Amino acid sequence: MTREYRFQPQNVCSREMILKVNDDHTIESLEVIGGCHGNLQGIAQLIKGRKIEEVASLLKGIACRGSRTKVTSCPDQLAQFLSSLE
Numbered sequence: 001m002t003r004e005y006r007f008q009p010q011n012v013c014s015r016e017m018i019l020k021v022n023d024d025h026t027i028e029s030l031e032v033i034g035g036c037h038g039n040l041q042g043i044a045q046l047i048k049g050r051k052i053e054e055v056a057s058l059l060k061g062i063a064c065r066g067s068r069t070k071v072t073s074c075p076d077q078l079a080q081f082l083s084s085l086e
Contacts (some may be wrong), residue, residue: 002028005085009077011068014040017078020083025052035074043075056082 007017014035018026030044047055055080064073 005081007077007081009081011072012064012074012077013066014074014077017074017081019078019081021052025086026050027052027055030075030078040074043046043078052082052085055079056086 001023002020003023005019005021007019008015009017012035014032016033018031018033020030022028027047027050030040030047032040032044043059057076059079060083061079062073062075064076065069067073
C-alpha cells in the first residue's frame, strides 16, 4: 500500500512537497511545488526506490544561499520531514 504525505517546507523557495511512500518505507515518488524545478526533479528521480532513512541521512544539513536563514535548503527540509516519518 502507498501512503501520500504533504509537507510545507519552511524558509525555502518550495511551497509544498508531495511524497508517496510504500509500506516498506521505500519512496515511490516526490513532487515539489515551487523551488528550483530542474534540481528538484533531479532529486526526485535520485531518491525514487530508496528507503526513507537512507535519503534522510544523505540530505540532512545541506544549506542553500537562497534560503531565508542560509542554514537550510529544500533537500534539508525534505530530510527533516522524512526523519519525522521514521
